[in-house]
Amino acid sequence: MEALLQNQVIEAISVALGKVKESGELSIATIPSIFVEPPKRPEWGDFSSNVAMTLASQVRQSPLKVAGVLATGLRAQFPELFVRVDVAPPGFLNLTLHPIRWMQVLQTIQDNGSSFGVSSIGKGKRILLEFVSANPTGPLHVGHGRGAALGQAIATLLEAVGFTVSREYYINDAGRQLQLLGRSVYARYREHCGESSTFPEDGYHGDYIKTVAESVARTHGRALLDSPSDVAETRCAQLASQILLDRIKEDLVTFGVDFETWFSETSLHSKGLIQQALDELRQKGLLTQEEGAWWFRSSQFGDEKDRVVQKQDGSYTYLAADIAYHRQKLERGFDTLINIWGADHHGYIPRMEATVQAFGYAKETLRIVLVQMVSLLRGGEKVEMSKRAGEFVTLREVLEEVGSDAAKFFFLMRRADTHLDFDLELAKQQSSDNPVYYVQYAHARLASLFRVAQERQVNLPAIQDVEQTLLVQDEELGLIKTLSQYPFVVEVSATALEPHRLTFYLQELAAQLHAYYNKNRVLPSVESVGKTGDAGRSNELESNGKASELEQEHAYECIQPALTAARLALLRQVQTVICNGLTLLGISAPEKM
RNA sequence: GCGCCUGUAGCUCAGUGGAUAGAGCACUGGCCUCCGGAGCCAGGGGCCACAGGUUCAAAUCCUGUCAGGCGCACCA
Numbered sequence: 001m002e003a004l005l006q007n008q009v010i011e012a013i014s015v016a017l018g019k020v021k022e023s024g025e026l027s028i029a030t031i032p033s034i035f036v037e038p039p040k041r042p043e044w045g046d047f048s049s050n051v052a053m054t055l056a057s058q059v060r061q062s063p064l065k066v067a068g069v070l071a072t073g074l075r076a077q078f079p080e081l082f083v084r085v086d087v088a089p090p091g092f093l094n095l096t097l098h099p100i101r102w103m104q105v106l107q108t109i110q111d112n113g114s115s116f117g118v119s120s121i122g123k124g125k126r127i128l129l130e131f132v133s134a135n136p137t138g139p140l141h142v143g144h145g146r147g148a149a150l151g152q153a154i155a156t157l158l159e160a161v162g163f164t165v166s167r168e169y170y171i172n173d174a175g176r177q178l179q180l181l182g183r184s185v186y187a188r189y190r191e192h193c194g195e196s197s198t199f200p201e202d203g204y205h206g207d208y209i210k211t212v213a214e215s216v217a218r219t220h221g222r223a224l225l226d227s228p229s230d231v232a233e234t235r236c237a238q239l240a241s242q243i244l245l246d247r248i249k250e251d252l253v254t255f256g257v258d259f260e261t262w263f264s265e266t267s268l269h270s271k272g273l274i275q276q277a278l279d280e281l282r283q284k285g286l287l288t289q290e291e292g293a294w295w296f297r298s299s300q301f302g303d304e305k306d307r308v309v310q311k312q313d314g315s316y317t318y319l320a321a322d323i324a325y326h327r328q329k330l331e332r333g334f335d336t337l338i339n340i341w342g343a344d345h346h347g348y349i350p351r352m353e354a355t356v357q358a359f360g361y362a363k364e365t366l367r368i369v370l371v372q373m374v375s376l377l378r379g380g381e382k383v384e385m386s387k388r389a390g391e392f393v394t395l396r397e398v399l400e401e402v403g404s405d406a407a408k409f410f411f412l413m414r415r416a417d418t419h420l421d422f423d424l425e426l427a428k429q430q431s432s433d434n435p436v437y438y439v440q441y442a443h444a445r446l447a448s449l450f451r452v453a454q455e456r457q458v459n460l461p462a463i464q465d466v467e468q469t470l471l472v473q474d475e476e477l478g479l480i481k482t483l484s485q486y487p488f489v490v491e492v493s494a495t496a497l498e499p500h501r502l503t504f505y506l507q508e509l510a511a512q513l514h515a516y517y518n519k520n521r522v523l524p525s526v527e528s529v530g531k532t533g534d535a536g537r538s539n540e541l542e543s544n545g546k547a548s549e550l551e552q553e554h555a556y557e558c559i560q561p562a563l564t565a566a567r568l569a570l571l572r573q574v575q576t577v578i579c580n581g582l583t584l585l586g587i588s589a590p591e592k593m
Numbered sequence: 594g595c596g597c598c599u600g601u602a603g604c605u606c607a608g609u610g611g612a613u614a615g616a617g618c619a620c621u622g623g624c625c626u627c628c629g630g631a632g633c634c635a636g637g638g639g640c641c642a643c644a645g646g647u648u649c650a651a652a653u654c655c656u657g658u659c660a661g662g663c664g665c666a667c668c669a
Contacts, residue, residue: 037609037611039611040612040614040615041613050610050611050650053650057649062649088612090612090649090650091649092611135669174669175669176668178669180669295667309667310667317666317667318669343598343663343664344663346598347665348664349597350597372599372663380604414605414607415606417598418598419662421606429631433617435617437631441629444629444631445632448629449629452629456628504607504616508616511616515632515633517628517633518630518632518633521628522628523627523628525627525628593629
C-alpha cells in the first residue's frame with residue numbers, strides 16, 4: 001500500500017542524501033526530514049519531494065543543482081524502484097515508480113478487505129465524544145441532525161485509526177428550560193381537560209406540546225388538576241421530558257446514531273457532584289466570593305473575565321453544572337474529551353478550557369468542534385424556520401422525506417464550521433446531480449457487473465492470479481493511485497475531526513470509476529463467450545503489446561480473458577474501498593438501487 | 594465596543610506553505626446494438642475580499658482594513 005510505497009521512496013531519498021553527504025559532494029550538516037507527496041499533475045510523476053529546496057540555503061547551492069545531484073544518485077542507486085527521476089524548477093524532485101510497483105496496493109486491499117484503511121495510530125487512547133445533547137424540551141431538528149451525523153462519523157473514523165471512543169449524550173434535565181416545558185405542557189393539559197389556563201409568555205409553542213399534553217392526559221386522566229399548580233408543573237416537566245427524550249432516542253436509532261451513555265444533569269445535583277467540584281476549585285483558590293456570589297476565576301486561564309457559578313440566592317448557574325460534568329468526564333480517565341457544539345456556543349469555549357486547566361489538565365485535553373447552522377432549502381427556496389414559534393422542520397421529517405443515507409451524506413459534505421445549505425429536493429433526486437446517489441451508484445454498478453460476470457460463468461479472480469502487467473493504462477494506474485490514498489484520507493479525516501474530507505474523496509473515486517468504466521469494456525459480450533477459451537488466453541499472452549490497441553477498436557469482440565480477469569480484480573478493490581468509506585460515514589453501500 | 598468563525602468561478606463549496614488554484618450545480622455542444630445513461634466526454638468562465646509582512650516559495654502563516662454570520666447574563 002501507499003504508506004509502504006511512500007516510505008520506500010522516502011527511504012531511497014534518504015539513502016541518496018546520505019551518500020551525497022558522505023562523499024562531500026554537497027556540504028550537508030544536518031539531513032532534514034523528508035516529505036514526499038503525490039504531485040498535482042500526473043505527468044509530474046508519482047511522488048514529488050521538496051527536499052532540495054529546503055536544503056538549498058544550507059549547502060549554499062541552487063535548489064536545481066541540489067535536486068540534480070540527488071536525481072543522479074537516485075537513478076544510479078535505485079534503478080529497480082524508479083523508472084524516471086526528474087528535476088523540475090524551482091527545485092522539485094519528481095519520481096516515477098515502475099508501474100508494477102503500484103500493483104501491491106491492490107494486493108494489500110484484497111488482503112485487508114473491510115479493514116483496509118484501519119490503522120493503530122490512536123494507540124488505543126480513550127476519547128469521550130459528547131454530541132447532540134439536545135435539551136429534552138422538543139424534537140430534534142435538522143441542526144441536531146448535522147451534529148448527530150458528524151459525531152457518529154467522527155467516532156467511527158477515530159475508532160478506525162485506533163482510538164477507543166465512547167459516545168455520550170448529555171441530558172439537560174434540570175433547570176429553567178425544563179420548568180418552562182412543564183409550565184407549557186401543564187397549560188395545554190388544562191386546556192385539554194376543558195379548564196382555564198394561561199400559557200406562559202416565553203413557553204414552548206410547538207404543536208408537539210399539545211401532543212405531549214394529550215399523552216399525559218391519557219395516562220393520568222384529570223389527576224394532575226387536583227395538585228397545586230407548581231407540583232403539577234414539575235410532574236408535567238418530568239413526564240414531558242421523558243416522553244420527548246424517548247422520541248429523541250427513537251429518532252437517533254432511525255438515523256443510525258448510537259450512544260454508549262446518556263448522562264443526566266440531574267444526577268450531578270443528586271450526587272452532590274456540583275458541590276464537590278466547587279469545593280475542589282475553592283481549595284485551589286480558584287473560587288472567590290464577591291457581592292454575595294461565588295465566582296470561578298477562569299480569567300487566570302485565558303478567559304476574558306471571571307464567571308459566576310453560585311448565585312446570590314445560593315442556586316448554581318449552568319456553568320457550575322458543566323464544570324462538574326467535565327470534571328466527572330476527566331475523572332473517568334479519558335485521554336481526550338471532544339465536544340460537538342452548535343456554533344452559537346462558541347463564546348463558551350474559553351470557560352470550558354479554563355475548567356479543564358483548573359483541574360490540572362492540559363488545555364488540549366478538550367477539543368471542541370463547532371457546527372454551523374443548516375439552512376433548509378426546497379428547490380432552491382429557503383424553508384423558513386422559527387424555533388420560537390415552534391415552526392421548524394424536524395430531523396424525523398427530513399429522514400422520512402430523503403432517507404438517512406442522503407441526509408448523512410449531505411450533513412457530512414461540508415466542513416463543520418461553514419454554513420450548510422441542505423436542499424430537500426436535491427437530496428431526494430435520483431440523478432447525477434445528487435452526490436449520494438453518484439457514489440452509491442458506483443458501488444451498485446460494480447456489484448451489478450460482478451453479478452453479470454457470474455451469470456456468464458466468468459470467474460472473479462484473486463489479484464495474485466491475474467496478469468497485473470495488463471493494468472497499465474493511465475486510467476488504471478490513476479485508479480490504483482487514488483485507492484492507495486485511502487488510508488491517508490481516513491487518517492487525516494479522523495485526526496482533524498473532518499469527515500467531509502472522506503466524502504470528497506469518495507466522490508472523486510466514484511468519478512474516476514465511472515469514467516474508466518464508461519470507456520473500458522470489462523466482460524466479453526454474450527456472443528463471444530463461447531468462442532474464447534484457453535486457446536484465446538495463450539494467444540493473448542503472446543500479443544500483449546498490441547492488446548490495448550486492439551481493444552480500442554474492437555472492444556466487444558476482442559476482450560481477452562486475461563484482460564477481463566485483471567480488470568475484474570482491479571474493480572473488486574475499487575468496490576471494497578467505496579464500501580469501506582461509505583461504511584465509515586454510516587452510509588449504506590447498496591448492491592442494487 | 595470586545596471576541597470567535599467565514600470571505601476562492603454566476604451559485605454551493607474543496608484545497609496538507611509548493612509547480613499552470615480545483616469539483617459539483619447552472620450554461621453550451623456531443624456520446625446508448627454493448628457489463629446499470631442513476632453514466633461519460635468537450636467548452637467558456639478567477640485580482641483566492643483588500644493592503645502590508647514572514648518565506649527560496651503564501652489562497653494557505655502573521656498584522657491591519659472592509660464585508661457577512663454568531664456570541665458577549667448572578668439565562669440555559
